[in-house]
Every structure is written in C-alpha cells, then in structure tokens.
Amino acid sequence: MRATPAALQIPELADEPGFVHGFSTLAVGSVGLKHxxxxxxxxxxxxxxxxxxxxxxxxxxxxxAVHGADVARVDEPGGSVDDVDALVTNRRGVAIFATFADCYPIALWDPEKRVGGLVHAGWRGTGAGVAPAAVLLMEREYGCAHIRAGIGPGICGRCYEVGPEVASQFDRRFVSKGAGDRLLLDLAAANRAQLEDAGVKAIYDIGMCTKESYLFPSHRRHPDGTRFGAIVALT
Ligand SMILES: [Zn+2]
Structure with missing residues (x-):
C-alpha cells in the first residue's frame, strides 16, 4: 500500500515557477489551532x-477567516490577518495559509505580474463574493490581467445539505433537491461562476469532496475540529 501524500496540488497549477500551492491531507494531522x-x-x-x-x-x-468578503494584501512574511477571508501578495517569501473543513480554498496566480492569492470560501463568503473580491484586489493593487484560479477540496454539490434560508441566497442553478425537504448547494460551481464573471479565463478544480474523501477532514462528516490547510506561497 502506498503512503498517503502529505499534500495535494491542483495539477494545472503545480508546475508554475515561483508559485507554490497545496492542500494538506490527514497524513500530517490537523493544522487547525482553534479546537x-x-x-x-x-x-x-x-x-x-x-x-x-x-x-x-x-x-x-x-x-x-471570518466568513466575509474582505481581502487584504500582504507585504511581509509571518503573522496573521484576522478580519479577512483572502490575502494576496507579490512578495517572494510570503506564504499565505488558511484552515478548512468543508469550506473551499481557492488559489489565485497571475504568472505575468507574479502575484498570488488564497481565498477561504464557505457559503457566507461565497454569498458575499469573496473570490471575485480577491480578483479585484489583484487587478487594482498589481494590475493583474492574467489570473488563473484553482478550486481546492471542499464539500461537493451532492453532499452539502443546506436549509432554504441558505439556499435562497444563491442563484437557483447552484441549488438542487436533496433528501426530503433538504436542499443541496454547489459551492464550487457558485465560485467558478463568480470567477468567470470576474473575468478569470483559466479556472481549474481539484475535484475532491471533503465529505467523501478520507484524505481530508470534513466538518459535516465528523465535526471534531480537525482542519486541513491550504498554502499559497511565492518563492
Ligand atoms: Zn461530496
């Protein structure tokens, strides 16, 4: 049996010189401090x-990660920016990090301007448009016009049951009927559509569901505070 890899990457973004990204698996244990x-x-x-x-x-x-749409730029390594759900940088040596357990990490990279970003998108952040907000900040701060986006592991549209109060905040094309009166929300599709609307031409998806994969913790499958991590770093 092969060992579980410590981190997985979106194949289309794995070989970008100067850009490093990845998602930790349960092979390294939980990377979340809070719980x-x-x-x-x-x-x-x-x-x-x-x-x-x-x-x-x-x-x-x-x-x-406060489940909003605020974004900031980072110019120095280290520390934390507590009141945002996305960070962007053009500084080599900066490594942006966030923790997840069903919410989606989205990696952003502009190979022309050499600017990277990381987004934390749950239903609230997605509803608030955090991914396009990060794209907009990259355009405004750095003049980015060739942004590529990678959607990491998160709870998929077959697994993510929500109530009508959540579903009603999203376009109907992202909502389907689940068991009984439950509704299913496709956060990956909603984020993809937002990124497309924001003008992002290259959008990739690792296509892994946290609830269905043993590689990642899932709050819906096992709400024990375990978190996986995402990193976007410029080197
Ligand atoms: Zn799933």
Missing part, C-alpha cells in the same frame, strides 16, 4: 505540510 487541545502537534503538522511543499523554514501568514 486543538494541544498546540504542539498542530505546529508539527503545519511544519510537515510546509516541508511537503518544499517550504521548510517559511513563516506562514494566516488568514483569520
């Missing part, structure tokens, strides 16, 4: 994740 009884194993998992991406010794800059 962790001990800090040490979490920091060990974060280091193992960074190591798997060839980013040994890098200082992560953490997205606080």
């Amino acid at each position: 962790a009884p001990d800090r040490e194993p979490v920091m060990g998992a974060r280091h193992a994740f960074a190591h798997a991406l060839g980013l040994d010794g890098v200082e992560l800059t953490t997205i606080g």
